Amino acid sequence: MDDDEELAIPVPINNDLERRIADAFEVFDHAGNKTVDVREVGTIVRGLGCCPTEAEVQEIIVAVEDPETAGSIHLSRFLPYISQIITEHKYEPASPEELLKAFHTVDVEQRGFLTKECVSTLMTQGGEPFNQDELDEMLEIAIDPHTQTVPYEYYINQLMYEPEGEHNVYNLADRVEAEKPPPVIVTRRMSSYLKNAANIL
Incomplete structure (x- = not known):
């Protein structure tokens, strides 16, 4: 073919x-x-x-x-x-609680915001670094134009769109899995094993 x-x-x-x-x-x-x-x-x-x-x-x-x-x-x-x-629920997005915890870890003074410089450094030098276009796109949404900081609780609220019901692909996968019929379990009696063994001998 x-x-x-x-x-x-x-x-x-x-x-x-x-x-x-x-x-x-x-x-x-x-x-x-x-x-x-x-x-x-x-x-x-x-x-x-x-x-x-x-x-x-x-x-x-x-x-x-x-x-x-x-x-x-x-x-x-x-x-x-x-x-x-x-x-298998791989690559699920982080929950708002997980994101907030991560921001709190970085915000050691617990001010409720991060500076633009701090965010830029974190996003370009740690973990999986952003390129400049990705960083600019993120900062455009994250930066408060009046304070030039990232008020992270507000930013998380802007980011978090949690699709409801089956608009969330993981919820859809759970439903599809739940609808699958249970596997058929074939049981064999000891007598059939003995009979097969006797036929081999």
């Missing part, structure tokens, strides 16, 4: 979670052949409501990149992998 025939095979969508993932994927499938450029993976996954680091995005790419066509990802590989990630 050549590549064109493989691309033409429909990818089965088995539940609402897979439909949500496929819809997000298809936004970036500009050729309509169920493939996207690897550079779109981070955008797709974050668009679903996940918060992976750049290193985690690279791990996803390594796991799902098409071995035959480097630089592209086919929906048939992407869909089950991302579905499993979401079902």
Whole structure:
């Protein structure tokens, strides 16, 4: 089977979670052949409501990149992998409480704000550093124009949009998992084991 025939095979969508993932994927499938450029993976996954680091995005790419066509990802590989990630609640965004705790850790004087310089240093030198464009975008929202500081409780409130119900992809995954039928457990009696053993001998 050549590549064109493989691309033409429909990818089965088995539940609402897979439909949500496929819809997000298809936004970036500009050729309509169920493939996207690897550079779109981070955008797709974050668009679903996940918060992976750049290193985690690279791990996803390594796991799902098409071995035959480097630089592209086919929906048939992407869909089950991302579905499993979401079902396992990986890359969930931090809660407002976790963010507040992190800000309190940095704000040792407990002033309720951080200076622009402090935030800039933290975001460009610690953890997974922001590039200048990302930093500028963040500061545009975070900085109070009157005080030139980051009043972090206000900033967290601006940031936090918590989708309700199944708009949250993790809630959707929980429902899909709960609806799966329980696995069928096959029990065998000792007599059948003995009978099979006797037949072998």
